[in-house]
Amino acid sequence: MFVTKMTPSQASLFGQIDDLQDLSFIERPIRRSLKTAEEIDKLTVDEDLNDIERAVYLLSSGQDVQRASVIINLPNLVRQNPAETFRRVVPKVREVLHVAGADMQLAAAGSFLTVLQDDIVLIQTHTHSILQIVLLNLDHRDTVVSNAWLETLLSAVDALPKETIRQEILSPMVSKAQLTQSVPARLASCRILGKVTGKFDSSIVKKDLLPLVRSLCQDIEYEVRSCMCRQLENIARGTGVDHNKVEVLPELVELARDESSTVRLAAFDTIVNLLEMFDIDDRTCVIFPLVKAFCEKCFKADEAALASLSFQYGKLCHGLSESFTDEQHLWFLEFYKKLCCLGLQHENGHCESQPYPLELENKYASVRRNCAYNFPAMVLFADPNHFLSELYHTFSSLCHDPEISVRKTAAEGFHEVVKLLGPNVHYVHKELITLLQDDSLEVLDALLNNLQETLELATSRGEGAGPESKVNVQDLVPALVAAEQKAAASLRWRVHEKLLQCYSCLPRVISGDQIYFRFLPRMFNIITTNNVLPVQREAARTLCVFLRYNRKQEQRQEIISKIMQELAQGRSYWNRLRYLDLCEITIDLFSKTYFCKHFLIPALELVSDPVANVRYKLCYMLPKLRSTIRLAEKRLLQQLEFCLRKLLCCEKDKDVVATLHKIVLEVDKMDITEQYHKTHERELLDQKKEKEETLLLEMERLERQQSEAKLAGDKHGEKKRRDSKAGLSGSKGMSGSTSGATSSTTGKEIRRAKLSRSRSLSHPTTPKMTNSDKTLKVKDSGSYPGSVKSTMLPINDDNLRPHHFNAASSISPNPSTSSMPVLIRSNTSSSVDHRSNGNKDTQSRKLSVQRKSNSFGMLSGRE
Numbered sequence: 001m002f003v004t005k006m007t008p009s010q011a012s013l014f015g016q017i018d019d020l021q022d023l024s025f026i027e028r029p030i031r032r033s034l035k036t037a038e039e040i041d042k043l044t045v046d047e048d049l050n051d052i053e054r055a056v057y058l059l060s061s062g063q064d065v066q067r068a069s070v071i072i073n074l075p076n077l078v079r080q081n082p083a084e085t086f087r088r089v090v091p092k093v094r095e096v097l098h099v100a101g102a103d104m105q106l107a108a109a110g111s112f113l114t115v116l117q118d119d120i121v122l123i124q125t126h127t128h129s130i131l132q133i134v135l136l137n138l139d140h141r142d143t144v145v146s147n148a149w150l151e152t153l154l155s156a157v158d159a160l161p162k163e164t165i166r167q168e169i170l171s172p173m174v175s176k177a178q179l180t181q182s183v184p185a186r187l188a189s190c191r192i193l194g195k196v197t198g199k200f201d202s203s204i205v206k207k208d209l210l211p212l213v214r215s216l217c218q219d220i221e222y223e224v225r226s227c228m229c230r231q232l233e234n235i236a237r238g239t240g241v242d243h244n245k246v247e248v249l250p251e252l253v254e255l256a257r258d259e260s261s262t263v264r265l266a267a268f269d270t271i272v273n274l275l276e277m278f279d280i281d282d283r284t285c286v287i288f289p290l291v292k293a294f295c296e297k298c299f300k301a302d303e304a305a306l307a308s309l310s311f312q313y314g315k316l317c318h319g320l321s322e323s324f325t326d327e328q329h330l331w332f333l334e335f336y337k338k339l340c341c342l343g344l345q346h347e348n349g350h351c352e353s354q355p356y357p358l359e360l361e362n363k364y365a366s367v368r369r370n371c372a373y374n375f376p377a378m379v380l381f382a383d384p385n386h387f388l389s390e391l392y393h394t395f396s397s398l399c400h401d402p403e404i405s406v407r408k409t410a411a412e413g414f415h416e417v418v419k420l421l422g423p424n425v426h427y428v429h430k431e432l433i434t435l436l437q438d439d440s441l442e443v444l445d446a447l448l449n450n451l452q453e454t455l456e457l458a459t460s461r462g463e464g465a466g467p468e469s470k471v472n473v474q475d476l477v478p479a480l481v482a483a484e485q486k487a488a489a490s491l492r493w494r495v496h497e498k499l500l501q502c503y504s505c506l507p508r509v510i511s512g513d514q515i516y517f518r519f520l521p522r523m524f525n526i527i528t529t530n531n532v533l534p535v536q537r538e539a540a541r542t543l544c545v546f547l548r549y550n551r552k553q554e555q556r557q558e559i560i561s562k563i564m565q566e567l568a569q570g571r572s573y574w575n576r577l578r579y580l581d582l583c584e585i586t587i588d589l590f591s592k593t594y595f596c597k598h599f600l601i602p603a604l605e606l607v608s609d610p611v612a613n614v615r616y617k618l619c620y621m622l623p624k625l626r627s628t629i630r631l632a633e634k635r636l637l638q639q640l641e642f643c644l645r646k647l648l649c650c651e652k653d654k655d656v657v658a659t660l661h662k663i664v665l666e667v668d669k670m671d672i673t674e675q676y677h678k679t680h681e682r683e684l685l686d687q688k689k690e691k692e693e694t695l696l697l698e699m700e701r702l703e704r705q706q707s708e709a710k711l712a713g714d715k716h717g718e719k720k721r722r723d724s725k726a727g728l729s730g731s732k733g734m735s736g737s738t739s740g741a742t743s744s745t746t747g748k749e750i751r752r753a754k755l756s757r758s759r760s761l762s763h764p765t766t767p768k769m770t771n772s773d774k775t776l777k778v779k780d781s782g783s784y785p786g787s788v789k790s791t792m793l794p795i796n797d798d799n800l801r802p803h804h805f806n807a808a809s810s811i812s813p814n815p816s817t818s819s820m821p822v823l824i825r826s827n828t829s830s831s832v833d834h835r836s837n838g839n840k841d842t843q844s845r846k847l848s849v850q851r852k853s854n855s856f857g858m859l860s861g862r863e
Helices: 008-032 037-043 051-061 064-072 074-080 082-097 102-117 123-137 143-157 162-176 183-199 202-217 222-239 241-256 261-273 280-301 303-323 326-340 358-373 375-382 384-390 392-399 404-412 414-436 441-448 451-460 473-489 493-508 512-529 533-548 553-568 573-589 592-608 612-627 634-650 654-673 676-735 740-762 765-772 842-846
Strands: 344-347 350-353
Touching (some): 074 102, 082 102, 082 123, 102 123, 102 143, 123 143, 143 162, 183 222, 202 241, 261 303, 303 358, 326 358, 326 375, 358 404, 375 384, 375 392, 375 414, 384 414, 392 404, 414 441, 414 451, 441 493, 473 512, 512 573, 533 573, 592 676, 612 634, 634 654
Antiparallel strands (some): 344 350
16 A cells, blocks of 8 residues: 655645534534423423412422522512512512522522512511511521622611611611620621611610610620721711710720721721711810821831821811811821821932832832822811922922822822912922823823813913912923823823813913924824824814914914815825814814805815715715805805715715715705704804904904014114114214303203103004004904904903803903903913003903913813
8 A cells, every 4th residue: 555645735624624523522512501301391381370370380399590580580570469479479489598599699689679679569568578588698608698688688778667677677686796696697787787877866876776886896806896886987977966975985985996906997987087076175185196196006017007097197187177286287297298208218309119028018009199199188288378398399209109009199189289279380380290201101191181170270370479480381391292292102092082182272271383383283193194083083173173273364374274285185085084074073163154164165075085985974974064054155055066966976886875865865954944943053153153263363463463563663762772872972972072052062962862762662652552543343354254344343242252261261450351351372472552542542442452471261162
């Protein structure tokens, strides 16, 4: 026999056969797991049985899965036929639960809780049988099952009447709280006591429940003492303020000195939660020494309790602050500083972890994290005016902590610190830059949750005290740019999207030129090169916000031109799709007039796009595009109709055609089916947007006139000064060779030079006075066809303020301009100060703008 060598195709064939044989082995267990005919007969139930009879039959002789199904369906049976269910089904359920497994026990606990909380069931009639089952299963040997039944009982207490609680729950609980009972039974008694206390009057609590509470507080097991100690809060609120000093406070003091750290920690937490329930004398004479001793003992020897202590520390300080002396106040503040630096060593202003065992290092990190969580409360405790001397170094330490979780917690509460500092917000400018440039994206993500509020507060506060109290925006811009680049380089695109969303507040924070040169190119780059669609759309929205509030006509035209070149006419169909997304955003942000002038026609031209996806998206957008065109604009309506006809005649893609037929009907019905009040509201909103755009244009013109007048005045004044200096030097040269008459002539020249110099200093106001004599009106501009001719600008109308940016509006302290909305910052910080000239200057005075370097009151970015 000859052995032939297999070809590659034969080897592949045999390999497939082997794979099929493997699959046959896999199928065998599946076939064996199917039910046999005998098993199917056992699971079959007579169809003629009603619901109650079927439930009784399944509970008596059914399989476990059928019994569990009946127990889960028990609330529905109770609603349909409560009398028969409690007479026949519930006793069977009680019998089944004796031998049921954990899954069936948990299902029964949930079902009985639903029954107890159901208003349909007559509690007085059937509660006894239900509670007997619940209390019976509280002693289950499985801890998970017993806890489930306990939670059922505790949740049902709120729905039960007082007498039912007294008879069915409190009476059995007294026996279960005795020392002869098991520890789980006594722990359940503690929790039940804390829950039912709120249902009874203080006299009943003091007479019937407090003796049992004292007994459990002195239990020989520390778990029982700790559990009862944590229930003392509910008991104290049930007894009332009058009895706390005599009944509850002594027990807390004794438990706070317990030998077990678990009990001491429970006592400390309860004391902190009950501080408002004690009077000033108790807080000063009893609680303060107790808490101070607890803090010192934890710091020296009990690291396990430090985490809870640091978490409750802010609440503790505020609860006791009214009774503190200056010395006690200082002690608690210094102790907080020690907790913030626990486990750290400081070198060159930075924090580094000391070498500790891993478990202890994690405990110290959790303590510092809790301190960072409580830092805003401690700023309020120490007084924000003393922040620089008392807490600045501590805050800097938390922001530079080696643990990411600590820095993340500090970033989450940064906006609260900024709020509390008020005009002293510049103190934490370096820390804001540090967190923006943090190596961990988790820290940046935590800071982004309130970054808009933080930036607005950081740049709007601190302007009253002088330049030294302002946040350095020049350092803030590179930090924001670096944060965006770091987020873009990572795989966490949601952080990148959130950061771009925060960028929409930049017009209220930095100047338009900084946005134009530092951020706008990056937005275009993200839209055209990023691979994540939500990030691209958020960048497009931010770009539209930047365009909406740009103050320079030349820059706006350049931005629109670049949008058309890179998006509307882009080589990639992906960019053209992004242009349609951008059109949706601009419809929301801009007025109809502005959108139709700059964005509508390029969008309609995409009807000839070679890519079907672009035409498909354009079809979906046609109703929105139609809503921006007024009936009077015949030319635009004709172009939209031409676009529809071209699609109907030339479109070959079946998906686009199917969508197009639906959209055409929707476009035809728009003007007929829409309600009048909706149309009216939309028109009012559009008029508001158009007024805002017109106001921006007018303010830009006024600022240009102001800058030109100032420049002309400076040049004219400089020329006068040069002429006066030349006259003075000439008169001095002649004085040595002239007589007394010549010297008198020189004196006249000097006086004339001084007079001309003084006039030159006030000369820049001349063009302003000539401009102010004219009543300023809104003219019909070529770039804003929607502006109204010969109508005065209602600058002091509050309706011009958008809802989104109202919170950031800055009000001028000048009484004459206090009602004027302050627009986006420009590159100039001077104001348009028209001098009064009788009644002619009255209208001009209304248009004067009191500029602030960091104010931005203009109008919503996303209405």
